[in-house]
Amino acid sequence: MPGKARKTPLKDADRDYLALGLEGSANKLGAGIMKHSKDGAATVLSNIRHTYITPPGEGFQPRDTALHHREWALKVINDCLTKAGVSMNEIDCICFTKGPGMGAPLQSVALVARTLSLMFNKPLVGVNHCVGHIEMGREITGAQNPVVLYVSGGNTQVIAYSRQCYRIFGETLDIAVGNCLDRFARIINLSNDPSPGYNIEQEAKKGHRLLPLPYATKGMDVSLSGILSAIEAYTVDKRFRPEGGTKDEDIITPQDLCFSLQETVFAMLVEITERAMAHIGSKEVLIVGGVGSNERLQQMMGIMAQEREARVFATDERFCIDNGIMIAQAGLLSYRMGYKTPLAKSSCTQRFRTDEVHVAWRA
Amino acid sequence: MTISISQSLIQSSLPISQGAEAKVYKAQLTPDSPPILLKYRFQKNYRHPFLDANLTRSRIAGEARALLKCLRSGINVPGIRMVDATEGVLGIEWIEGHSVRKLLPGGAEDDGSDDVDNVDVIDSVNLNEYGVSVDELMKLIGVEIAKMHQVDVIHGDLTTSNMILRQPGSFVPPQNHDIKTALVLIDFGLSYQSTLAEDKAVDLYVLERAFSSTHPDSEPMFAKVLAGYAEIMAGDWPAIKHRLDDVRLRGRKRSMVG
Amino acid sequence: MELFRFNHYVAYALLFSPVNDPGQIKKRIIDAARATGSEGEEEREAVNFSFIDASLITSRLHLETAIHQAIIAESQGSLRTKTVHSEILFGLNPTNNITEAIRRYGVSETSKALLVVRITDSSNAISNLETKMKEVVSGIAVPFEELSKVTDWEKIEKYHKLPNEVTEKADVARARALIDNVAVSSVAMKSVVQ
Numbered sequence: 171m172p173g174k175a176r177k178t179p180l181k182d183a184d185r186d187y188l189a190l191g192l193e194g195s196a197n198k199l200g201a202g203i204m205k206h207s208k209d210g211a212a213t214v215l216s217n218i219r220h221t222y223i224t225p226p227g228e229g230f231q232p233r234d235t236a237l238h239h240r241e242w243a244l245k246v247i248n249d250c251l252t253k254a255g256v257s258m259n260e261i262d263c264i265c266f267t268k269g270p271g272m273g274a275p276l277q278s279v280a281l282v283a284r285t286l287s288l289m290f291n292k293p294l295v296g297v298n299h300c301v302g303h304i305e306m307g308r309e310i311t312g313a314q315n316p317v318v319l320y321v322s323g324g325n326t327q328v329i330a331y332s333r334q335c336y337r338i339f340g341e342t343l344d345i346a347v348g349n350c351l352d353r354f355a356r357i358i359n360l361s362n363d364p365s366p367g368y369n370i371e372q373e374a375k376k377g378h379r380l381l382p383l384p385y386a387t388k389g390m391d392v393s394l395s396g397i398l399s400a401i402e403a404y405t406v407d408k409r410f411r412p413e414g415g416t417k418d419e420d421i422i423t424p425q426d427l428c429f430s431l432q433e434t435v436f437a438m439l440v441e442i443t444e445r446a447m448a449h450i451g452s453k454e455v456l457i458v459g460g461v462g463s464n465e466r467l468q469q470m471m472g473i474m475a476q477e478r479e480a481r482v483f484a485t486d487e488r489f490c491i492d493n494g495i496m497i498a499q500a501g502l503l504s505y506r507m508g509y510k511t512p513l514a515k516s517s518c519t520q521r522f523r524t525d526e527v528h529v530a531w532r533a
Numbered sequence: 534m535t536i537s538i539s540q541s542l543i544q545s546s547l548p549i550s551q552g553a554e555a556k557v558y559k560a561q562l563t564p565d566s567p568p569i570l571l572k573y574r575f576q577k578n579y580r581h582p583f584l585d586a587n588l589t590r591s592r593i594a595g596e597a598r599a600l601l602k603c604l605r606s607g608i609n610v611p612g613i614r615m616v617d618a619t620e621g622v623l624g625i626e627w628i629e630g631h632s633v634r635k636l637l638p639g640g641a642e643d644d645g646s647d648d649v650d651n652v653d654v655i656d657s658v659n660l661n662e663y664g665v666s667v668d669e670l671m672k673l674i675g676v677e678i679a680k681m682h683q684v685d686v687i688h689g690d691l692t693t694s695n696m697i698l699r700q701p702g703s704f705v706p707p708q709n710h711d712i713k714t715a716l717v718l719i720d721f722g723l724s725y726q727s728t729l730a731e732d733k734a735v736d737l738y739v740l741e742r743a744f745s746s747t748h749p750d751s752e753p754m755f756a757k758v759l760a761g762y763a764e765i766m767a768g769d770w771p772a773i774k775h776r777l778d779d780v781r782l783r784g785r786k787r788s789m790v791g
Numbered sequence: 792m793e794l795f796r797f798n799h800y801v802a803y804a805l806l807f808s809p810v811n812d813p814g815q816i817k818k819r820i821i822d823a824a825r826a827t828g829s830e831g832e833e834e835r836e837a838v839n840f841s842f843i844d845a846s847l848i849t850s851r852l853h854l855e856t857a858i859h860q861a862i863i864a865e866s867q868g869s870l871r872t873k874t875v876h877s878e879i880l881f882g883l884n885p886t887n888n889i890t891e892a893i894r895r896y897g898v899s900e901t902s903k904a905l906l907v908v909r910i911t912d913s914s915n916a917i918s919n920l921e922t923k924m925k926e927v928v929s930g931i932a933v934p935f936e937e938l939s940k941v942t943d944w945e946k947i948e949k950y951h952k953l954p955n956e957v958t959e960k961a962d963v964a965r966a967r968a969l970i971d972n973v974a975v976s977s978v979a980m981k982s983v984v985q
Contacts, residue, residue: 380581380583380584382587385584385588388689388723388725389689389690389723433580433581433584434584437577437579437580437581437584440579440580441554441577444553445553445554447553448552448553449553470579470580471579473578473579474577474579477578477579478553537866537867538797538798538799538862538863538866539863541798541799542798545798562795562797562855562856562859563795563796563797563855564796565794565795565796566852566855567852590983593983594980594983594985597976597979597980597983598980598983598985600976600980601973601976601977601980604969604972604973604976605951605953605954605957605973606954606957607957607960607961607969612972612973612975612976612979613975613976613979613980614852614856614975614976614979615856615859615860615863615979616860616979616980616981616982616983617863617982618982618983619867619869624979626972704968705964705965705968706965707961707962707965
């Protein structure tokens with residue numbers, strides 16, 4: 171809860187610490203090296219990512235994604251070490267994503283982590299993907315105790331810290347917002363390069379007609395599946411023109427649909443975030459996750475924050491979109507609190523709620 | 534006239550509080566009128582204006598409909614006194630009394646406070662003024678929620694702040710009745726219609742959490758609430774009880790694939 | 792004369808009980824609506840009131856609420872009927888049927904008591920209003936408080952389709968308080984009825 175400053179249980183580093191972070195819970199494979207120095211600074215030495223991009227109209231399948239991660243793992247990790255200028259021997263711990271995420275891709279990266287751990291005799295630290303996002307966001311932006319909106323392909327959560335736990339105040343009752351956007355991008359055949367969400371954002375800038383869509387907030391939760399069905403229905407409406415048209419005709423363009431989808435879904439997200447902020451009396455909001463790089467979402471959040479005299483913290487695509495460095499950051503924090511994951515317990519889990527993690531490093 | 538009727542009314546009203554979505558005022562339509570509570574859903578500039586206007590209108594309509602449905606079914610809720618959906622204003626009956634939160638130990642504390650050891654003795658005395666014991670109050674709560682659930686209205690935000698014990702003498706009490714107060718359910722801003730036992734169970738669970746986070750040693754109190762509820766729900770109770778046990782185990786949320 | 796002093800408007804209400812020959816009043820209103828020329832204008836001004844069957848009004852608040860909602864509708868250009876005065880009748884009826892609203896709540900051959908209401912901008916005082924009302928309505932003007940003597944609770948309950956089990960269980964005072972609250976609430980939320 172805000173207002174009460176307690177002493178952090180994390181002791182100052184007695185020396186420099188280095189962590190390798192490996193992430194592969196969805197279609198991004200990432201590796202990063204984080205350094206925590208004696209003076210308290212956290213430095214990103216390297217942060218390398220390779221994305222598995224599928225053709226337009228297709229999503230990424232677990233099996234193919236896992237294959238991609240296996241093919242690229244060595245190159246990405248090598249690049250990451252080279253860029254950082256460190257060798258595996260200098261690393262203190264190997265952090266990997268334990269979950270949540272897609273099973274096969276998670277496992278392929280965990281396998282790499284275990285192998286490295288045995289080869290170089292380094293301890294493993296399993297990291298919750300969502301906590302990785304939050305810790306990286308806090309580190310980069312300097313937000314102290316924000317309400318966190320975590321929005322990505324697999325997650326939609328409103329989170330706030332309370333008593334060594336990232337408590338989930340609100341979340342999606344069905345599909346995640348990124349999933350909703352990605353699936354719609356597939357319906358209208360948008361490119362997956364660099365990401366479907368990015369392309370929706372660009373198309374939305376050209377849309378001007380706001381079409382009615384179900385607006386489903388329920389307390390601090392949202393429901394998004396109804397919106398996806400409703401927006402899909404517009405693509406078979408007789409006014410729908412995939413090729414576009416002039417402004418004054420009574421037609422619906424893909425750009426209008428992208429615009430309407432963003433306006434509606436983001437309004438819902440900002441609303442539940444504001445409700446959480448009002449509930450706990452917070453004056454900070456941090457947006458993390460891939461969808462968090464959307465500028466319209468950041469803008470809407472900014473207006474909301476301004477009106478309640480609060481501040482928005484957001485990161486750019488390097489840290490918003492899944493990456494290895496965030497896993498290194500969260501992993502190193504728990505490693506410094508004495509936490510290690512024994513080999514026998516280094517399995518992955520597709521379901522791993524944010525609030526299950528004991529946030530030992532915060533007061 | 535440059536300023537709308539409702540805006541002018543708001544300007545001549547007494548501000549009470551401001552939440553995330555609405556500002557609350559105490560107002561009078563005319564100097565000779567009874568006081569009313571205005572709930573002003575002000576514009577949200579982050580939302581597209583068209584979306585914002587539609588949303589405000591539908592939420593005010595939804596809240597008003599839930600209130601009327603409850604009123605018609607004899608549930609103690611505030612009556613509706615004005616609606617201006619275009620301006621985002623809902624006016625309801627002003628209920629003279631205290632919130633249950635304030636009347637129970639621990640509730641006088643500020644929201645979000647970690648420390649609830651400072652039990653306010655003065656407020657317990659307050660409850661005596663209403664002529665009811667804590668047990669009776671708990672039963673009143675259970676009964677009123679049950680009556681609401683019987684007509685398939687789900688409140689959506691049951692807390693001890695959203696219940697008011699009416700000041701004796703501020704309304705017509707039932708004749709031949711010992712209890713001279715009534716428990717009034719307020720703030721139907723998140724309410725909806727549902728026949729599902731699941732939704733009713735979640736409604737109860739939300740209240741249970743509110744009890745435990747606000748009032749120390751709330752367990753026996755909440756048990757009395759459920760007893761009052763069960764009595765009214767009769768045959769419908771076992772299914773809801775079953776659901777409530779489920780919800781308590783998993784929490785309000787389902788586990789989710791990342 | 793009962794006054795309702797809203798922020799920018801004033802409404803005047805005069806209660807007639809009993810009222811003589813209500814059928815004649817009704818005829819005059821209908822004729823005025825049809826009349827043409829300057830004579831028509833004058834005649835319409837002469838009956839420019841809301842004529843409400845007083846037996847269907849549960850309380851001062853009930854009437855006040857109907858007037859206030861009609862003023863809001865007029866100010867937003869969203870009147871469902873021709874004038875702010877007929878809008879009061881529309882608002883009083885729980886359904887969206889305008890003809891039914893006028894038939895039920897307006898003056899009819901069987902009206903025993905009438906409420907005559909005039910709404911005006913508060914800067915626009917109307918002189919001799921009471922005389923003008925009495926010129927149209929023949930009957931006995933009584934204090935507003937007499938309203939409670941003419942209320943037809945059974946009919947109001949019927950029009951609002953109130954479930955009997957709720958009102959029957961309660962004693963008379965409570966049942967009436969409930970009916971009044973429902974009636975007032977219905978008028979207040981008329982604009983958002985589905």
